[in-house]
Amino acid sequence: MKFFLAAAFCLQASAFTLAPTPKLSTTSLDAYKVAVVGGGPAGACAAEVFAQEPNIETFMIERKFDNAKPCGGAIPLCMIGEFDLPETVVDRKVRRMKMISPIGNEVDIGDTLKPDEYIGMCRREILDGFLRDRAVEYGAKPINGLVTSIDIPSDHKENKDSQYTLHxxxxxxxxxxxxxxxLAVDLIVGADGANSRVAKAMDAGEYNFAIAFQERIKISEEQMEFYEEMAEMYVGDDVSPDFYGWVFPKYDHVGVGTGTVVNRPAIKQYQKAIRERAGDKIEGGKIIKVEAHPIPEHPRPRRVQGRIALVGDAAGYVTKCSGEGIYFAAKSGRMAAESIVKLMQGGSRLPSQAEIEDTYIRDYDRAYGPTYAVLDILQKVFYSNNGAREAFVELCKSKYVQQVTFDSYLYKKVQGNNPLDDLKLLGETIGCLIKGYSIAKPDQAFSNPVESMKRI
Structure with a gap:
């Protein structure tokens, strides 16, 4: 039962690293050149680490510096302190979460939160902009551009004098x-998202992906009052056959969206259903922005080739079940850069592929690999059919489940579990599954054998 609880509701521990006070850096004439391709949380957090080294010249290439990536925008509380974020990047502090089952049963969770605890809701254009600006302040050189191709020398794994040329x-x-x-550089960090040009250039391999679809909807002030500290999650095969639909509050609007891997062609049908499920809470709202984006479903087969390393979505660091990616993008960018900088010994040498794999990849997989694995299992168990979804919502009534879930999400570390409560939860889980299957409505059949095999 310990394993089940940890698998179901706990994330692995991660160390806290406060960012130093920003300061402009100077770069020596013979410095190694590093290109960070992508300016989201992964790229910006990697760039700020490299930029602080005087013997590393850092370039951050981003195609749209005002980019607003389609994203639910939830970040854990620990990210505020760990990445030294000002609270101005947080639009709303969510302290209540409403879970809605396929037949409409509702469970409110959040009673276990302390007064100073919350889930941060942000707009990516605000969060990403802050992180990019800070990387530039440290000394990263921004390039507003779209990478179209990368020349990779055939001997780049053995010859450290060879350079990569980005076009x-x-x-x-x-x-x-x-x-x-x-631009000719000595090392590349690919942080350019699910459709990564860097990943394709280095032959990182393909992965399965979800399509996330979100509409930003401007609703009345009275309607926004309901979402002041409230977010909603809807489950059911009408809103997604393998994920959930959401209504997340932003500064002056709500993000309403859903996602799916197994039936991507029907994403607009599922989006229509989530709007209908939200009902009068968003009725009359004006759609101010429509967003859609691929989301990776598992890590790339190869994340390092020579002196090229992938981070964030480009590497495939999005968790199943919760769909969380912002924290892991920022964390992977920082971990990769810190590992590489340490291997470069003050900018005096270049690391090998084996060295990067034995530090950055090893450390990241040890810290978070089990999380991705167990959340993959959980998604298959609880999002596979309406009976399991009904059980999932019913199970969320448990204060113990709520406590462990929030603690593990907010702080990214396993909280101490109670053996007696674990045993009690086992019985509750069995009971919820029996009840869920007895009251659930049948799932609708669908088929897309050709499209479902597509990979990126």
Whole structure:
């Protein structure tokens, strides 16, 4: 039962590392050059680490510096302190979560939270912008451009004198057509999302993916009052056959969305259903933005090739069941950069593929590999059919489940479990499953054998 509880509701421990006070860095003329491709949390957190080393010249290439990535936008409380984030990046502090089952049963959770605990809800354009600006303040050189191809020498794994050449379209303010340019560097960090050009160039392999679809909806002030500290999660095969639908509060609107891996062609049908399930709580709202984006479902087969390393979505660091990716993107970017900087010994040498794998990849997988594995299992168990979804919502009534779930999510470390409560939870789980299957409505059949085999 210990394993079940840890698998179901706990994330692995991670160390807290406070970012130092930003300061401009100076770069020596013979410095090694590092290109961080991508300016989201993964790329920005990697770039700020590299930029602080005087013998490393850091370039951060981002195609859209005002990018607003489609995303639910939830971040754990520990991320605020660990990444030295100002509370201004948080739009709403969610202290209540409403879970709604396929037949409409509702469970409110949040009673176990302390007064100063919350889930942060942010807009990615605000969070990402802050992290990018800080990396630039440290000394990273921003390039507004789209990487189109990368020249990789055939001997790049053995010859440390070889360089990688990035070809990109550089954009200037007010122009829609880029200017072709190139940049030779000694090391690359790919933080350019699920459709990573870096991953393709280094032959990182393909992975299965979900499509996340979200509409930002402006609702009335009276309706927003309901979502002041409230977020909602809807489960049911009408909103997603393998995930959940959500209503997450933002600064002056709500994000309403859903996602799926197994039936991507029907994503707009599921989006329509989540709007209908939310009902009068968002009725009359104005859609101010429509967003859709692929989300990786598991790590890439290869995340390091030579002196090229992947982080964030490019590496496949999104958890199943919860769909969390922001924290793990930022964490992987920082861990990769810190490992590589240490291996470079003050910018005096370049690391090998084996050295990067034996530090960054090893440490990340040890810390979070079990989390991805067990949440994969949980998604298959609790999101596989309406009976299991009914049981999942019913199980959330347990204060013990709520306590362990929130503690593990907010702090990214396993909280001490109580053996007696574990045993009690086993009985509750069996009872919830029996009840769930007895009251559940049948799942609708679907088939997409060709599209379901697509990988990126």
């Amino acid at each position: 990109y379209q550089k954009f200037s303010p007010g122009t829609s057509v880029g200017t072709p340019e190139s």
